[in-house]
Amino acid sequence: MATTGTDLSRMREMNQLSIVWALRGNPPSTVTELAGRTGLSRPAVDVLVQALVTDGWAAVEEPGAKSVVGRPARRYRFRADAGHALGIDIGVHKILVMLSDLEGNLVRTVRRPADPEADPAARLATVDETVDELLAAAGMTESDIWGLTVGVTGPVDASGRTSLFTPLPGWSTADPAGHLAGRFRCPIQVENDCKLAAVAERWKGVAQDADDIVYLLAGIRTGAGLILDGTLRRGHGGAAGEIGALKAVRWLDAPGHLAACPGVPASARPGEAAAWVFQAAREGNREAKTAVRRYTRDLAVGVAALVLALDPEIVVLGGGFSRSADIILDPLHRELTKHCLRLPELRTSTLGDESVALGGLRLALDDIDDRMLSAELAAPRAPRG
Amino acid sequence: MATTGTDLSRMREMNQLSIVWALRGNPPSTVTELAGRTGLSRPAVDVLVQALVTDGWAAVEEPGAKSVVGRPARRYRFRADAGHALGIDIGVHKILVMLSDLEGNLVRTVRRPADPEADPAARLATVDETVDELLAAAGMTESDIWGLTVGVTGPVDASGRTSLFTPLPGWSTADPAGHLAGRFRCPIQVENDCKLAAVAERWKGVAQDADDIVYLLAGIRTGAGLILDGTLRRGHGGAAGEIGALKAVRWLDAPGHLAACPGVPASARPGEAAAWVFQAAREGNREAKTAVRRYTRDLAVGVAALVLALDPEIVVLGGGFSRSADIILDPLHRELTKHCLRLPELRTSTLGDESVALGGLRLALDDIDDRMLSAELAAPRAPRG
Structure with a gap:
C-alpha cells in the first residue's frame, strides 16, 4: 500500500491532534500511556509531545516519587489554562x-x-x-x-x-x-x-444524558430553546423556538393569569407578584391555585406544540418560575397529557440564573x-x- | 512518523472505500483516473480495483476505440446493479x-x-x-x-x-x-x-438545495415531515411532525371547510369534493373561494407553528391538494405572514403520489x-x- 506525501502530511496533523485529545480530560500522562491511547509509536509520541510543549499546548509535570525503580517517567498534561x-x-x-x-x-x-x-x-x-x-x-x-x-x-x-x-x-x-x-x-x-x-442544561444541567431537549424558559417572559440530535437548533434565520409568537399558543397571555390573581399586593413588581401567587398556592389559597392552573393551562399549549412537532426526549423547565416547579410540574404534566401523543420526561433546571x-x-x-x-x-x- | 499495524489495516479499508466512492457516480474510469481521484498510487489502485471486481462491486468495461495510440486502458465501473x-x-x-x-x-x-x-x-x-x-x-x-x-x-x-x-x-x-x-x-x-x-423532496423533488425543510401533506388528511440539518427528524419515539394532533392548530377541521362548501355534488367522495371546490374557486365561485380561504386559514396555523418552532428554509406543499397549489399558495402565504416572525420560501411538490x-x-x-x-x-x- 503506497502512502503519498499528502497522506503523510494529513497523518502528522491527525497524530498531533490525537495527542492533544489523549492529553485532554486525562491525568498527566507518560509517553508510553499516550502511545497506548493513540496507537502511535513511542518515538513518534515523544517528538509530537515535545512540539506541543514548545508551542504551549502541553506542560511537563515534575516527576513524582511513585516509581520505585529507576528514574520516574516524565508526565505531560494539556495546558487547559493556555x-x-x-x-x-x-x-x-x-x-x-x-x-x-x-x-x-x-x-x-x-x-x-x-x-x-x-x-x-x-x-x-x-x-x-x-x-x-x-x-x-x-x-x-x-x-x-x-x-x-x-x-x-x-x-x-x-x-x-x-x-x-x-x-x-x-x-x-x-x-x-x-x-x-x-x-x-x-x-x-x-x-x-x-x-x-x-446548551447549558445539556452541558452542566439536568439534561446531560439527552440529545433531544426542549428547554422552556418560564418566567415573566416565556420562551424555548431546542437541542436536536445533540445540536443546538438555531433555525435558518436564527429564529427557531419562537413558538410563543403564535397567538393560538397563548404564551403571551399565560403569565398574566398570575399577575391578575386577587390578593396580589398592589406594589408588587411582576416577578414578585408571581412569587406571591406561587407561595399562596403552596399554602392552599384557592384563588392562587386557580391562577396557577390557568397559567399552566396556557403554558402547556406552547409546550405541547413543541413536543408534538419534535417529539423530544426531555422537557426542561427553566427560568425564574422554575423555582416553583413543586407546584407547576404536576398541573403542567396533566395538561400535556391532554394534548400530546406521547409525553417526554419533565425535569426542572437547577442552574439558576447562570x-x-x-x-x-x-x-x-x-x-x-x-x-x-x-x-x-x-x-x-x-x-x- | 511511524505507522502501526492498526493504522495500515484501517488505511486499507479506507482506500477500498475511496475506490468505491471514486467509481460511484462517475463514468467508467481507468486506474490512472482512480489514482488521481483518490490520491492513491497506480499500483495500489490496481490491486484494490481487481479485488473489487472479484468481489462483485466493480465490473470491467470493454476498452473502447478512443485511445489512438497503443492498447486502450481498461476501464472500471461501479456495479450499481449488484x-x-x-x-x-x-x-x-x-x-x-x-x-x-x-x-x-x-x-x-x-x-x-x-x-x-x-x-x-x-x-x-x-x-x-x-x-x-x-x-x-x-x-x-x-x-x-x-x-x-x-x-x-x-x-x-x-x-x-x-x-x-x-x-x-x-x-x-x-x-x-x-x-x-x-x-x-x-x-x-x-x-x-x-x-x-x-425525504423524497430533498432527494428528487423541489427541495434538493435545502437542509431545513418542512414538508406539508395537504389532502383529505393533513400532516408534516421534517428535515433538519439535512437529516430526517424522526423524534425520540418516532412521533415528530405530529403537530396536527394539537386542537389549537385546527388541522383536523381544515379540510371540512371544503367538504361543507355549498354546491358540492352530494355524491362526491372527500377527494372529489375538494377537487370540485378548488375548480369552482378557480372559476370565480364566491362560496368556493370562501371555503378555500377558510381551509388555508386553518392550515396556516399548523404550518406557522412548525415554522416558528423550527425556522426552516423551505416549506414544501405536497399531498393531493398540492395539485391546486395555484389557488392555495397565495392565501396560505398571506396567512403565514400574519403569524410568523420570518417566512420561509413556499414551494409546491412535483413528485405526485410517488x-x-x-x-x-x-x-x-x-x-x-x-x-x-x-x-x-x-x-x-x-x-x-
Whole structure:
C-alpha cells in the first residue's frame, strides 16, 4: 500500500491532534500511556509531545516519587489554562460574565445589576464595566480570551442583532458583537438566551444524558430553546423556538393569569407578584391555585406544540418560575397529557440564573475546539490574536 | 512518523472505500483516473480495483476505440446493479412499490388499488401481490433486494407499528416489517408517510438545495415531515411532525371547510369534493373561494407553528391538494405572514403520489450505504442474505 506525501502530511496533523485529545480530560500522562491511547509509536509520541510543549499546548509535570525503580517517567498534561473563554449574559435586569479555561473549568464570575429601561449604550457600558472587573480580578487582559459568546433576549439574526423582536428597549438595532470587537480580537458569537440556556442544561444541567431537549424558559417572559440530535437548533434565520409568537399558543397571555390573581399586593413588581401567587398556592389559597392552573393551562399549549412537532426526549423547565416547579410540574404534566401523543420526561433546571452565561461559555469553547481541529493546532494562541 | 499495524489495516479499508466512492457516480474510469481521484498510487489502485471486481462491486468495461495510440486502458465501473432496493407505500387507497438499483436509478414501479376499509391482513396480501408482480416483471427474487422501506400512515414506534395513531382500519397493531421479514432477509425499515415524502423532496423533488425543510401533506388528511440539518427528524419515539394532533392548530377541521362548501355534488367522495371546490374557486365561485380561504386559514396555523418552532428554509406543499397549489399558495402565504416572525420560501411538490415510495427507496439506499461503510464492504452481497 503506497502512502503519498499528502497522506503523510494529513497523518502528522491527525497524530498531533490525537495527542492533544489523549492529553485532554486525562491525568498527566507518560509517553508510553499516550502511545497506548493513540496507537502511535513511542518515538513518534515523544517528538509530537515535545512540539506541543514548545508551542504551549502541553506542560511537563515534575516527576513524582511513585516509581520505585529507576528514574520516574516524565508526565505531560494539556495546558487547559493556555487560553480562556467568556460567557456574557446581557439580561433585562442583570449583566453576568463568566470566565473558564479551555476545559470549561470556571475561573471567575462577576454580576452587575442592569436597569430594565437602560438604552443600549448604557447597557453595553455596564457590560464593559463588568468585563473590566472580571479581567482585573482574574489578572488577565483581553488577549487571554480565545472565544466569547454574548447572550441576548430575542431571536438573533445573521448580523448578531435582534432585529426581528426583542423586549430590551432600543435593542433591535444594537450590535453587541461590534461593540465588543472594539476590545476583543477573538471570534465573538451572539446568541439567544433561551438557546444558550438549553446548551447549558445539556452541558452542566439536568439534561446531560439527552440529545433531544426542549428547554422552556418560564418566567415573566416565556420562551424555548431546542437541542436536536445533540445540536443546538438555531433555525435558518436564527429564529427557531419562537413558538410563543403564535397567538393560538397563548404564551403571551399565560403569565398574566398570575399577575391578575386577587390578593396580589398592589406594589408588587411582576416577578414578585408571581412569587406571591406561587407561595399562596403552596399554602392552599384557592384563588392562587386557580391562577396557577390557568397559567399552566396556557403554558402547556406552547409546550405541547413543541413536543408534538419534535417529539423530544426531555422537557426542561427553566427560568425564574422554575423555582416553583413543586407546584407547576404536576398541573403542567396533566395538561400535556391532554394534548400530546406521547409525553417526554419533565425535569426542572437547577442552574439558576447562570444558565445563559454558562451556555455562552460552552459555545465559545466549542468554537475554540473547532478552530483547533482545523488548521490552527500548530499555533496555540488566541486565533486572530 | 511511524505507522502501526492498526493504522495500515484501517488505511486499507479506507482506500477500498475511496475506490468505491471514486467509481460511484462517475463514468467508467481507468486506474490512472482512480489514482488521481483518490490520491492513491497506480499500483495500489490496481490491486484494490481487481479485488473489487472479484468481489462483485466493480465490473470491467470493454476498452473502447478512443485511445489512438497503443492498447486502450481498461476501464472500471461501479456495479450499481449488484443489488437493489425497494420502497413500498402502503396507502389508504393504493399500494405502490418502487424498485431501484444501488445508485437509486428507478428500475420498475408497480401500483395496485387498495380498499380503504381493508383490514391489515387483506392490505398486506395486496402488498404481497404487488411485490410479486414487480419482482416477476424485473426478473428478480427476494434475495436481489438488499434493503427495503415500508411507508405507512401514522407515527411509527420503535417496533415498526403505528400504535399511537393511524387512520388505517385495524392497523395500530399491524406489523408490516414482521410480515415482510417472512420473505425478505434484508433489513426492513418502517416509516411514516409524511416523513418519507419529506425525504423524497430533498432527494428528487423541489427541495434538493435545502437542509431545513418542512414538508406539508395537504389532502383529505393533513400532516408534516421534517428535515433538519439535512437529516430526517424522526423524534425520540418516532412521533415528530405530529403537530396536527394539537386542537389549537385546527388541522383536523381544515379540510371540512371544503367538504361543507355549498354546491358540492352530494355524491362526491372527500377527494372529489375538494377537487370540485378548488375548480369552482378557480372559476370565480364566491362560496368556493370562501371555503378555500377558510381551509388555508386553518392550515396556516399548523404550518406557522412548525415554522416558528423550527425556522426552516423551505416549506414544501405536497399531498393531493398540492395539485391546486395555484389557488392555495397565495392565501396560505398571506396567512403565514400574519403569524410568523420570518417566512420561509413556499414551494409546491412535483413528485405526485410517488413521493412516499421514493422516500422509502432513499432510506433503504442510505441503510445499504451505511452497512457498506461499516464492516461489510469486503463482502458485496445482500447483508444477512
